[in-house]
Amino acid sequence: EAQVTQNPRYLITVTGKKLTVTCSQNMNHEYMSWYRQDPGLGLRQIYYSMNVEVTDKGDVPEGYKVSRKEKRNFPLILESPSPNQTSLYFCASSLFLGAVEAFFGQGTRLTVV
Amino acid sequence: AQTVTQSQPEMSVQEAETVTLSCTYDTSESDYYLFWYKQPPSRQMILVIRQEAYKQQNATENRFSVNFQKAAKSFSLKISDSQLGDAAMYFCAYNYGQNFVFGPGTRLSVLP
Numbered sequence: 001e002a003q004v005t006q007n008p009r010y011l012i013t014v015t016g017k018k019l020t021v022t023c024s025q026n027m028n029h030e031y032m033s034w035y036r037q038d039p040g041l042g043l044r045q046i047y048y049s050m051n052v053e054v055t056d057k058g059d060v061p062e063g064y065k066v067s068r069k070e071k072r073n074f075p076l077i078l079e080s081p082s083p084n085q086t087s088l089y090f091c092a093s094s095l096f097l098g099a100v101e102a103f104f105g106q107g108t109r110l111t112v113v
Numbered sequence: 114a115q116t117v118t119q120s121q122p123e124m125s126v127q128e129a130e131t132v133t134l135s136c137t138y139d140t141s142e143s144d145y146y147l148f149w150y151k152q153p154p155s156r157q158m159i160l161v162i163r164q165e166a167y168k169q170q171n172a173t174e175n176r177f178s179v180n181f182q183k184a185a186k187s188f189s190l191k192i193s194d195s196q197l198g199d200a201a202m203y204f205c206a207y208n209y210g211q212n213f214v215f216g217p218g219t220r221l222s223v224l225p
């Protein structure tokens with residue numbers, strides 16, 4: 001089954017404790033991206049990757065890091081999480097940028113206390 | 114910068130009736146893509162319908178159709194014969210190149 005898998009689905013952590021949210025897709029997609037969803041703001045793009053070893057900032061990259069060492073994986077790293085990073089996070093992938101449907105993961109609800 | 118506006122934070126519709134969700138966007142580009150995504154309580158993002166800006170014809174997917182007015186930069190979603198399962202948050206989205214911009218969403222309730 002074609003899918004994007006995020007883990008964990010829920011995470012509560014403390015300020016400053018490094019964490020990683022994993023994202024994996026099994027569709028051999030080139031394009032992957034991370035979004036955060038906040039009430040009244042919709043989804044905002046954090047980082048995106050056009051292919052292996054190619055990543056770039058989206059609209060709200062501060063406080064986040066990503067890597068794309070393999071085509072299927074695109075982890076999101078919070079080196080020192082802060083309460084303002086409490087949000088719902090989505091990973092998405094598509095065959096290439098823009099032309100076709102983006103497949104979304106199930107979302108990760110992150111709470112930073 | 115591109116922006117997407119959904120002016121209706123919440124809407125409701127009676128089961129079997131028709132409802133239209135509004136979306137406007139701002140861009141200086143001529144060739145781009147527009148989407149409507151549905152997010153039910155499960156949080157899953159589900160593509161409802163997609164429109165290429167260079168196509169004059171409005172996209173249709175079963176009970177879902179759009180009214181794409183390129184000059185007015187308007188992209189509304191019409192849901193016909195509304196069903197209880199249509200209750201969800203609906204996001205309008207714009208894509209050009211690496212820019213993928215979502216609107217703030219409209220929460221749709223379907224009344225039995």
